[in-house]
Amino acid sequence: MRQAVGLYLTIARGAFRRYSTYRMATFSGAVTNSVFAVILAATFLALWRARPGLGGYDARAAVTYIWVSQALLVSVAAWGGGFQDELQTRFRSGDIAVDLYRPVDFQGWWLATDLGRAGFQLLVRGGVPLAVGALWFGARLPRSPLTWPLFLLSALLAVVVSFGVRFLVSLSGFWLHDAEGLRALTGVASMFLSGMLLPLTLFPAGAGAVARALPWAAIVQLPCDVFLERRHGLAVLGELGFQLGWALVLFGLGRVGLRLATRKVVVQGG
Amino acid sequence: MELIELDRVSRTFTVRSKAGRLRRRRHEVRAVDGLSFTVRAGECVGYIGPNGAGKSTTIKMLTGILVPSAGRLRVAGVDPARERVALARRIGVVFGQRTTLWWDLPLRDSYELARRLYRIEPARYAANLERCVELLQLGDLLDTPVRQLSLGQRMRGDLGAALLHDPQVLYLDEPTIGLDVLSKARVREFLREVNAAGTTVLLTTHDLTDIEQLCGRVMVIDHGRLVFDGDLAGLHAAGRSERTLVVDLARPGPPIEAPGARVVKVAGARQWLAFPAEQSAAPIVAAVADRYPLQDLSVREPVIEDVIARMYAGAVGG
Amino acid sequence: MAELRWAVTSWRLAAAMWMRAATAYRTSFVLLAAASLLVCSLDFVVLLLMFHHTDRLGGWRLPEIGLLYGTAGIAIGVADFLLGTVDGLGERIRTGALDTLLLRPAPALSMVCAERFTLRRLARPAQATAVLLWALHALDLHWSWDKVLLLAMMLVCGPVIFGALFVGLSSVQFFWGEARELQNSATYGGATLLQYPPDVFARDLLLGVTFGVPLAFVNWLPTLQILGRPDPLGLPVVCRFAAPLVAAAAAGAAGLAWRAGLRAYRSTGS
Incomplete structure (x- = not known):
């Protein structure tokens, strides 16, 4: 057990280090996130000026929502991506069949890789926009110091849920000739249903309720709400529980999908 | 007639290396250092040297991709750096490790693009294509997507693409690298024919057999300088090989x-x-x-x- | 003149090849095209949702914003369609692919802009055109010759200004290969900015995109004239007609930047 944990930690650390070699590109990306946040925050401010308190957020919370969601965007891979790009090249080269037979668990390997990546990107592409937003553009930092660890935990769970969805999409590559199209479509769905573009409370009633129950809500909307301290005490645990629930369900589905994929490779030779 | 003329051509690169955490040190590297030689029309010249000797830098200057830092350079009557586009119509280039063919399309499509980019007249194109198909045995490959070709087949495809516009000079960078014995023999046979038909050939290689079978003349470059220019026997004598x-x-x-x-x-x-x-x-x-x-x-x-x-x-x- | 014609012809030849190569994967092409269309529509859906809660944003009604949205989308969409992939320059330098392009008897800019050309990138101009037509219909404007002229001016000069931004900013990658992300904040960020009314944004930002990066001339200034709205910056009216001059200047500057970059690449090899 301890050995396994050590192994996955090593894999994650390797991915973290690999991504940290693209330092300038990551930093430029963080600047881009900040520019987008400035633009989008202005549009939100205009909306909240017309409708104060819309969706249960005050104007300052709405602006903060934009900055936090931009800080999460790349880390939680709201568009898709992350390990998917690497997996894609392995599908193209045909190495994927070999990967299934490695002694390391296929799903665990890629989860560890993705967590390492997300860790580095949260640091830079998350940290820079948050700092810029808080220092110059009126984003509101949490009042309670306890919120920070809860937010980090929520962001971690967001990455795991996002991984669960992306893993299932990538697995479709075992059956589809080319999974790129499906990946693009799920990326669109993810951007919209995660609350990346607009808080889900602003959706028309029915659609909003559905969107809040789907796994994508756990990717952006929930960590943002944790950061904004929308709920207190045990209710926060409810939010985290929702994320954990979807994380487990999706991981389980990934497991089943992986078994089917392996069987297919065994029967048809890839 | 001198087709390629280099007169004390140099090329320096500025390299930045890390010195400490933030500081970076800049220093100059001379990739080509006062190189002078001429190649007459119709020659087949082997251009050899260890890795990093300045071979590719020379070829890049001869194709007009890189501008020399100093010296004078003329290929087929033009200054390559100044008239890169005009020169491109008069030369053919094949890089052994990188294809210029279109990966997802049939070989024929790449040739068709060459016909239009190089503005080859239909009659000439038909004749050249026929010649390439015959000599390189491309008949069955023309309608195959390039990604499905073997390395040797792709190299033959690349050679064809480089010759459709009747270039005066053909530059080859490691044309036989990674090929099996049979493919190597085929490529060499073809190059011999091309050279016999009047095309000047300049090739870099690590395979002495290429030189032995094709080149009447060998130039050895090291540290950016010409250290030998003569025939293969002379090279063996000089190197006591x-x-x-x-x-x-x-x-x-x-x-x-x-x-x-x-x-x-x-x-x-x-x-x-x-x-x-x-x-x-x-x-x-x-x-x-x-x-x-x-x-x-x-x-x-x-x-x-x-x-x-x-x-x-x-x-x-x- | 012959040179210019050859630049266009050679671009067309190479672009046609990329298009053929892309259609080699037919299934994926349809899905990806659908996804592109959805991606472009996302931010308009956000606008619709915003107007679900309010009938004015920054004092502008939805059809008025639709005019901005349509013209901004066409401007960046057409520019991106024709030469958007020039932003991959740094990558091409790193892999040595640029050298291969320089071996062709055609202008380097034509070859770089034609790289990875795909019809899929028509999605944005198509969707923007649809929104523009709807907005023009819903606005019920009293057309006069100067308004027609202004609209035509936006449709021509907008793409030129964005095209100049793509090429000019990409030239930076000749010197600094990792500038791509930063450039995105000016191009794609700029297009997002122009979808919203200028009244929404802070004065400093407006000054920056008028006198710095000349985005305001793409559609803001002409639209103010068409709709008979006051300029938040209070610039002289003549500025609203200045787009052709600005576009010509921007294109000239971009051309010079590209030349300088290419010369530096060929003479420093960095």
Whole structure:
């Protein structure tokens, strides 16, 4: 057990280090996130000026929502991506069949890789926009110091849920000739249903309720709400529980999908 | 007629290396250093040297991709850097490790694009295509997507693409790298035909056999300077290059004694004998076969790096 | 003149090849095209959702913003369609692919802009055109010759200004290969900015995109004239007609930047 944990930690650390070699590109990306946040925050401010308190957020919370969601965007891979790009090249080269037979668990390997990546990107592409937003553009930092660890935990769970969805999409590559199209479509769905573009409370009633129950809500909307301290005490645990629930369900589905994929490779030779 | 002329051409690169955490040190590297040579129309020249000697930098300057830092350079009557586009119509280039063909499309489509980009007249295109198809045996490959071609087939496809517009000069960078014996032979045969038909060929290679079979002239470049210019025999003499006779005896024994050869290595029943490259192997083989229980033998050609290394040792040692 | 014609012809030849190569994967092409269309529509859906809660944003009604949205989308969409992939320059330099392009008897800019050309990138101009037509219909404007002229001016000069931004900013990658992300904030960020009314944004930002990066001339200034709205910056009216001059200047500057970059690449090899 301890050995396994050590192994996955090593894999994650390797991915973290690999991504940290693209330092300038990551930093430029963080600047881009900040520019987008400035633009989008202005549009939100205009909306909240017309409708104060819309969706249960005050104007300052709405602006903060934009900055936090931009800080999460790349880390939680709201568009898709992350390990998917690497997996894609392995599908193209045909190495994927070999990967299934490695002694390391296929799903665990890629989860560890993705967590390492997300860790580095949260640091830079998350940290820079948050700092810029808080220092110059009126984003509101949490009042309670306890919120920070809860937010980090929520962001971690967001990455795991996002991984669960992306893993299932990538697995479709075992059956589809080319999974790129499906990946693009799920990326669109993810951007919209995660609350990346607009808080889900602003959706028309029915659609909003559905969107809040789907796994994508756990990717952006929930960590943002944790950061904004929308709920207190045990209710926060409810939010985290929702994320954990979807994380487990999706991981389980990934497991089943992986078994089917392996069987297919065994029967048809890839 | 001089087709390629270099007059004291130099090319320096500025390299930044890390010095400490933040500071970076800049220093200049001379990739090509006062290089002068000429190539006449119709020649086939081997351009060789160790990795990093300045071969690709020279080729890039000759194609107009890179501008020389100093010196004068003319190819087919134009200054490559100034008139890159005009020059591109008069030269053909093949990089052994990088294809210019369109990966997902049939070979024919790449040729069709070349026809239009190089503005080749229909009649000339038809004739050239026919010639390439015949000599390179491309008939079955024309309608195959390039990604499905083997390395050797793709190299033949690339050679065809480089020659459709009747270039005056053909630059080849490692044209036989990674190919199997049969493909190598085919490529060499084709290049011989192309050169015989009047196209000037300049090729870089690590394979001395390419030079032996194709080039009447060899130029060796090292540290950006021309260190040898002459024929292959001259190169072997200058480099005191040696061939190696690998002998497998029936059982391990003491080092073989044969006139004109010396044992350089013994491993079990196998022994390596070195002898001067220009000397025939026949008398040595005869001598060995006569006196030792011979199972098998083979002759190995000299390796470029060794030849050049010894040439240096010779030059330094007097 | 012959040179310019050859630049266009050679671009067309190479672009046609990329298009053929892309259609080699037919299934994926349809899905990806659908996804592109959805991606482009996302931010308009956000606008619709915003107007679900309010009938004015920054004092502008939805059809008025639709006019901005349509013209901004066409401007960046057409520019991206024709030469958007020039932003991959740094990558091409790193892999050595640029050298191969320089071997062709055609202008380097034509070859770089034609790289990875795909019809899929028509999605944005198509979707923007649809929104523009709807907005023009819903606005019920009293057309006069100067308004027609202004609209035509936006449709021509907008793409030129964005095209100049793509090429000019990409030229930076000749010197600094990792500038791509930063450039995105000006191009794609700029297009997002122009979808919203100028009244939404802070004065400093407006000054920056008028006199710094000349985005305001793409559609803001002409639209103010068409709709008879006051300029938040209070610039002279003549500025609203200045787009052709600005576009010509931007294109000239971009051309010079590209030349300088290419010359530096060929003479420093960095």
